[in-house]
Amino acid sequence: MIDKDATFVLGAQDPEMREIERVVGDAGHAWVHAARGRRRCTPRTAYEADAVVRVGADLIPRPAVLAPKAPAVFVECLLRGHEPIARVDHHHPGDAGYDVTPAHYLRGSSLGQVLELLEREPTGTQRLLAASDHCLTAAYQGECPGVDPDELLFLRASWRAKLSGRTLSDVIGGILDAAKRVRAHHDSEFGEARFLDPTELPPDLAEGAAYAGLPVRYRELLPEGILKEMFKGGSPDAVEAFMQAHRAAGRPVYGNPYRGYAGTYWPGRTAPR
Secondary structure (H helix, E strand, C coil): CCCCCEEEECCHHHHHHHHHHHHHHHHCEEEEEEECEEEECCCCCCHHEEEEEEEECCCCECCCCCCCCCCEEEEEEEEECCCCCCCCCCCCEEEECCCCHHHHHHHHHHHHHHHHHHCCCCHHHHHHHHHHHHHHHHHHHHCCCCCCCCHHHHHHHHHHHHHHCCCHHHHHHHHHHHHHHHHHHCCCCCCEEEEEEEEHCCCCCHHHHHHHHHCCEEEEEEECCEEEEEECCCCCCHEEEEEEEECCCCEEEEEEEECCCEEEEEECCCCCC
């Protein structure tokens, strides 16, 4: 059980982190958001935070303070100048959830770890959120106890619809269509479907690939002009091979072979040939 005085420092926003924030507040703990340059951290900057903020419903970050020796729990982030009393994560070697299999997704997921720290039992929705964040492809294939793939699809599609402004039926249709396209593009020689032209990327590709249960490699152009290449749904060996190939080429790499994903960033605005 975590001391009541502990403040939770939360990393980048996603459905799981949104629920973690709600759970932490409901348990009576203070929480702040990790920030860099006075803006809430993104997945790329969450481990380079230099301050904390509070982001409200209006999405405006407001300065906050975390005393240097105040007890803090870091959730998927690091904060310069502070040493936490506990860390919750599953992204890097050494993290409590890094090598946890889909069968034990609650212990692997950050949400599940927070619930354990707070001595709370997960709800059905929390199981869906934890499984989808820790091992989405496996969850869609029925490999996570207590997680129904159809309920997972509805939850994930509802979140995507809310963020994008699309209708729920349009999102579900997009996911199913993407799954169909992934199956059609699957190359048995490479053991994956490839979508390497960022100008022709189906909007629900990654979700559709997870639903289809097939590995996918794709590239997308980020707003800041950096090309991102992702590999998702692969075996540990396939993910390791992806990461090693890009490391050998001198590109920054992140990922987790046990969770079936990896990514890298290409400099410049033009897709590599």
